[in-house]
Amino acid sequence: MAIDKRFIGREYGPFSYTLGAEKMREFALALGGAHPAAGTPGEPPAHVSPLLHDAQAAKAGPYGDLIAFPSFAVVFAIRPFGAAVSDPELGINLLMLVHGEQELEFLDVMRPGDVMTTTGRISEIYEKAGMEFVVVTSESRNQRGDVVVKGTWTAVVRG
């Protein structure tokens, strides 16, 4: 069942998200290969930058505070994409959905306490090779109104 192209242009959001130091750290360490056991998490892998998990080192570093791993942005910037693919009017079977492509632009670093506001819209719906594609673009601004993250999210619905 083809997804109706009249949904191109449909907007989702705004969605608000406040960055917390521990969530930022948890993401950096889980992605970086650490073991997150409560109480005995062990030493972070050596390749994980101290700017991402060591508050003392980060405060003395180039950004003056901990920064989020760049793709931590997906935690909040995914909201319009998630809302679009689960929009009942689009009628997508989520078990047939795969994430096809992803683009993220980072215009600044993200620090604890930043409040991000994300909006997004369906920019494309098309068919190719018997599969359907839904493309959502997102834009996330910080509490000063500056665009920090732009995303282009492509879902593929297997036929």
Added chain:
Amino acid sequence: MARTFQVGDTFTHVRECDRYRPIYYAGASGDFNPIHIDPEVGQAAGLGGVILQGLCTLGWAVEAVGIFVGDPGRIRRVKVRFSRPVRLEDTVTFQGRVTALEGHRLVTEVTATNQRGEAVLKGAVVEASIG
């Protein structure tokens, strides 16, 4: 300590999707889609078991370039196509190459292949600021 980069510079980063990594990543990212944590759902979806979140693989490609330039805060753009799932106990090797230097912008192309030599990402480009 100014570090210089040149077109043609290469780097390698190896990561393993250990048995519980999709669950750890789910907890950290909030992506609890059952295809990443429940083998039965993965089977029912025709995926042959659970698969790692593609965005975790994307993150590893970003990590590779962040290590190469020495600062994860310098990553400016990433673009990838997810061409094949990463499965439990797969080892993914990221090989990057600097393809352009434009002012303070460094552009890399990154390949990501599993232990069978199959590409799990295609057309991956990661850009960083080196100014």
